[in-house]
Amino acid sequence: MTLDEDDRQRRLPAGRKAQLAAYVAETGQVTVSALAERFGVSIDTIRRDLDQLSADGVLVRTYGGAVSQSTLSRVDRAVDVRLKMEEREKEKIAVLAASLVEDGSIVMINGGTTTLAVARNLRNHRDLTVVTNSLLVPPALSPSAVRDVYVFGGAVRTLTLATIGPVSFRASGGSELDISCDLALIGVGAVSTAAGYTTSNLAEAAMMREMISRAARVAILADSSKFGRRLFAQVSELGGADYLVTDSTPPPDLLEALAENEVELITPDTREGAPEADQDPQ
Structure with missing residues (x-):
């Protein structure tokens, strides 16, 4: 030519x-x-x-x-790219995860596009205390749903728009305050029988592990594209979670391992009575 x-x-x-x-x-x-x-x-x-x-x-x-x-x-993707990926699956997961949140409870939410979708689906809740390392979660929360919102300090990872630092707050005198939550909603990058729940960044993994350690209940959020994969840093073994919230049934080996570790699987099929996603524009 x-x-x-x-x-x-x-x-x-x-x-x-x-x-x-x-x-x-x-x-x-x-x-x-x-x-x-x-x-x-x-x-x-x-x-x-x-x-x-x-x-x-x-x-x-x-x-x-x-x-x-x-x-x-690539393993690491900018947040604006990840927002475009598996949108329907993330919305299904978000609706299911939001159904685990009780009014008046304290919830820890890590950074990620799936957990961001959960934050938007909490609009019908009331009197929540939300603690997060995500810079995107606070503005996504409905003012009528929350009593207090806290963001963990630290360096901001611009790729994910989330902070990386200790899961803690300090009193005016400098002493560390003891904090805990009723439910931790943790989005991960991969789920496998051998490695459990993993992510690509070491500092993020450490922060997620600490959130889990401070929670009475833990829900891991991952769409089905993340099954059978292992990333760099382990967040937790399979048994470290109470729930795995996902969009479809995992493969047989993972399904069996979840049952052995007493992890409750939550999918649209297991929660047929779950409410539909709120389609109101943000």
């Missing part, structure tokens, strides 16, 4: 989309402005192209650009 032909092809919608998809796949991550300049079209046109390619499953739309599907094979 000559340069003139190539230029004409770029400006034809179907041809441009095909070349755009190929370019994103090759580059991995792109911005709208860079694509508009490369393909000689407006930013609005590129946005429409990306929206269509995202709807077709060719790439994943992010704020200000897009990433290729192959890029998603």
Whole structure:
């Protein structure tokens, strides 16, 4: 193809989309402005192209650009990318997890897109105390649902918009306050028979382990894409949780191991009477 032909092809919608998809796949991550300049079209046109390619499953739309599907094979992904992944599954898990929360209780919630969905589904609860390391959870909570909200201090991991630090608070005199909760809602990156619950970051794993140690009950949240995988840092063995909340039944070996460790499996099938997800816009 000559340069003139190539230029004409770029400006034809179907041809441009095909070349755009190929370019994103090759580059991995792109911005709208860079694509508009490369393909000689407006930013609005590129946005429409990306929206269509995202709807077709060719790439994943992010704020200000897009990433290729192959890029998603990385363990660590920015929060705006992960928000686009397994959205329906996360919403199912969030509804089920919210049903475990009792009015007037103290709940610890770790950072993550699944737990963020849980926070949004607590809108019908009342008088909750929520403690979290996520910067996204507090604004997602309905003011009518919470009595108090606390955020653990520490360094902010910009990839996940969550703090990494001790699960503690200090009194004005400097002494550490003893804290505990009724329920810990912990989203993890992988679940396996041998390794239990794991995540990709060592500091996050340590924080999640401490949340678990301070909880009367523990619910692990993980969609079915995370079954049979093991990541870098162990959060807990299987028996460290009271519940595994997920979107579908695990494979037989994991199902058997959960039963042996007395972990209650909660899925849409086991909770057929669970309330439907609230679809009101945020």
